[in-house]
Amino acid sequence: MLIPGCHYRLAFTQSILAFTQVINAATHYRLDYPDLSLILALVRGGSLARAARLLQVDVSTVFRSVRRLEAALGQPLFEKSRSGYLPTSLAQALAEQAERAEQALEAARVGVEQGGEVISGTVRLTCSDSVLQALLLPALARFMPAYPALSLELSTSNDFANLSRRDADIALRLTRTPPEHLVGRNLGNVVYRVCAGATYLRSANADDLASMTWIAPDDFLPDHPTVAWRRQHLPGVVPAYRCNSMLSVTELVRAGLGVAALPDFLIDENKGLMPLGEPLVGYDTALWLLTRPDCRALRSVVTLFDELGRNLRWG
Template identity: 70%
Template sequence: MQYQVSHTDLTLVLALVRGRSLAKAAELLKVDVSTVFRSIRRLEASLGKALFDKSRKGYAPTGTAQALAEQAERAEQALDAAQVAVEHGDQVVSGTVRLTCTEAVLHSLLLPALAHFMPTYPALSLELATSNSFANLSRRDADVALRLTNSPPEHLVGRCLGTASYLVYGHADYRQRLAEAPASLPWIALDDSMSDHASVVWREQHLPGVVPRYRCSSMAAVAQLVGAGLGVAALADYMADSLPGVERLSDALPGCDTELWLLTRPDCRALRSVQTLFDELTPRLRAAMGE
């Protein structure tokens, strides 16, 4: 019969993954070193595979040990949430919500919003993943998506939180050159992996002769290069206004306005954890978008 992994086994593996030594694991588990050693040997024998590679640097977890440790952390979070539920009754919001957004949205919009309300929900956990597509949500690898799009997928439901405008941004010493000879500037742009992005379409239509000096795989990287003074770029207003030393060098670019949507799958919208995120994020993100 195949060995059934127990909660004790998961706790043991997690302690050794975190401690990387028998002594540290024993300290975390509040047992002696010999107990940890025997328990790991017994578990490896029962599973029929090694869980750790021992070296001078300590105990390095194998892929199996890492997978077990991840499940152990989930179990830890579930127990913590259960304890909060016992202490606070039916009003507690608990569970894990997987949220996907772009790196630029994460840093400029989502993180400041989360910092305001997440501490008041100790039993609510978030798994954040950055991606430029809706694929994660469609494959059920995520529960909620925060996306800039004017055409949200029909199979998702949600709220429009505002509209982002795009302008040319850069340091002040680029202003005159932009007015007189825009093609002479060092432009920073997205690479071919995001060829349909509004800023790329605008540049190809209005500045067809411009060859970007720098190409990046994300808008967050484009903004960082602009902030460093390396050139100019078309950036969303919500992310550029906070860049030190960076100024608006143009009016809003025509045809680039893009809506910000908070989306989920229909089967998730009734979940209390998802409803809470929608209710907490909506007013904060609308304020950040100037709505």
């Protein structure tokens, strides 16, 4: 009888068998888990000494084992260089399979220890770097320790196409109108305020925004609410600094280089950011938690989606 939650491990086992069958057909050598562990240790360590420490054996054992495995497979796995042992494409592919085996084994161990179903697998999540830094990381720290068999692949992007192209399973996006083909949850309103660093304010006139040195998103974010507001209310202002992310804009403001309109979740007076007025009326947006309809059948995605919905907070 399969332990509940083993569908992921079964799929992984099938992929391992398919992969090894290709190798075995050509070499008549049957790869096993210790072989994969050896390759993974040397890929991770990059040298015989570090691989030996990871495997808790001596260096000569690693050297002999690699030579024996290469002879059995009939092709090299590593190339010796001044910087260490460089994996061939075959070794790199086998190391990736070994990592999945490692994750599956850990999921099985957790299942035995907890005596119940374990949420396992890999979920791909995309968000902007500002959302990652200010909102996502604190949320993950609150709940991810409860899911030791769940792996995340994080990427920073502002592009909805990540989900459309199936490059990601979950996205956190700042928008008023999420794409209709995605399903999700509105996590709350986000407002913007003009802010400056304390050091900059000592030499600037806070009542004259047009005379200040402006920092803004570049053409990578042409429709950003703060860009639309500045063009409408300060049409003569030409930003002295342009950045391809709001997190970079925030850091320049914090450094005292000028002013910018920032989202409320990035504004922290304790870290040197001073709001210069009320929120920009009519230029607010919302944080959306989004996924593809087909992902709602995956326990790993649904679990992460629900946890993010409960744990993402600001204000």
